[in-house]
Amino acid sequence: MQGPSRAAAAASREAFTGVLAAGADRSRLAEELFAVVGVIDGSATLRRAVADPSREGADKAQLAERLFAGKVSAEALVVLKGAFGHRWSSERDLTDTLESYAVEAVIAQAEADGRADRVEDELFRFERIVAADAALRSALADTQAPAEKRADLVSSLLLGKVAPETLVLARQAVVAPRGLRFDRVLEKYLETASSRREQQTAVVTSAVPLTDDDRARLAAGLAAIYGGTVHVNTVVDPRVMGGVKVEIGDELIDGTVIRKLDAARRAMGA
Template identity: 80%
Template sequence: MQGSSRAAAAASRDALTGALAGGADRSRLAEELFAVVGLLDGSTALRRAVADTSREGSDKVALADRLFAGKVGDETLAVLRGVFGQRWTSERDLTDTLETYAVESVIAQAEGEGRADRVEDELFRFERIVASDAGLRSALTDAQASGERRLALVESLLGDKVAPEALGLVRQAVRAPRGLRFDRTIVRYLDIASRRREQQTATVTSAVPLTDEDRARLAAGLATVYGGTVHINTVVDPRVMGGVKVEIGDELIDGTVIRKLDAARRAMGA
């Protein structure tokens, strides 16, 4: 996001912050914002009208009122007015920002229920499962299959096995990927969650599952090095044999046995 869109996103965030701090029904706020994103994505004329840089912000705020007053909650309308009234570099920046606010509302709901970490873990694990299973990935993204069929598959796989916020976001990713692959959509949601929670995320690969104590100790150690809070996502891969591989930001710390063996083989062959 560049130019005026960056300033627009910063200016419109106050409306979201106010809605969340004011006791909004966060689930409803998310649902309504996702619905508006879908409406804008489906209407070129409306999307252009909202993002038209030649129109005054007050005109676009009035447009939000005409379209949505009485049809969405007051908090949702306040967020829409805050977003519509800004000057955006592109239509996509505007709709992406609305989608970001919808995801943040879901994460805020999870935070209020004390299960935000669980939601992140479940989204990450399901994304990895789908990425490693071509058949499942195809079934979830098959444009020839009805939306109801794909959503029914999600329900059968996850149902009451995951937090409602995680289920809702997976359903949204299947229902409206917005031109992205399913896995990229989930990764985007996870990035939004990390930014909202002001934390970094580390992906840790190990030969055996880490205990809660292992995860806590590793998170604390990484936080000391990188600052802030670090959330740990784990991947179990027996091929690493032992040790752990840590990916955080653009950095890779590979302390696995297999890497050490590879290094030894290279040294012996040198």
């Protein structure tokens, strides 16, 4: 985001955090914000109107009132007026910010019910499952198929097997990818979750599944190195043979056997 949008996002966030702190129904808030993003995305005229930098903020806040009062909850309207009432560098920055608030509201509900870690793990694993299955990936990305049909496919795979919040976000990712690939949508959702929870995420690849104790020790060790809290997502890949590979932020720590063998081969060939 450019300067004006960064300032607008910071200012509008006060309205969002305020309604959460006041006890808003988080699930309903998320549903309404996702729906509003869909409405804005579907109307070029509305996109221009809400993001027009030449219009006064108060005028755009009144526009939110006229368009959505009585159609969304009072809490959602507060968030919308708070977002519309600022200057954005682009239309996409405004809708991206509203979408991130919707995702955060879902994560906030998971936090309240003590399953935020579970939701992050399940979203990560589902993204990996889709990435490894070409037929499933094509089915979820098929924009010629009705969005509800794609959402129903997600439900058939996940309903009763994952947390409610995981299902909400997975369905949303296929119903409204907003021009992004499914994997990138889920990555954005996970980034929002990490940001809300003020933690970093590490992807750890190993030849065999890690135990809960292994994950806890890795998380503690990485937190000692990088500071703060580190959430560990795991990937099993027999090709690494042994050891682990850790990706955190832009850094890669590769302690796998296969890397050491590759290094030995390069040395012998030098």
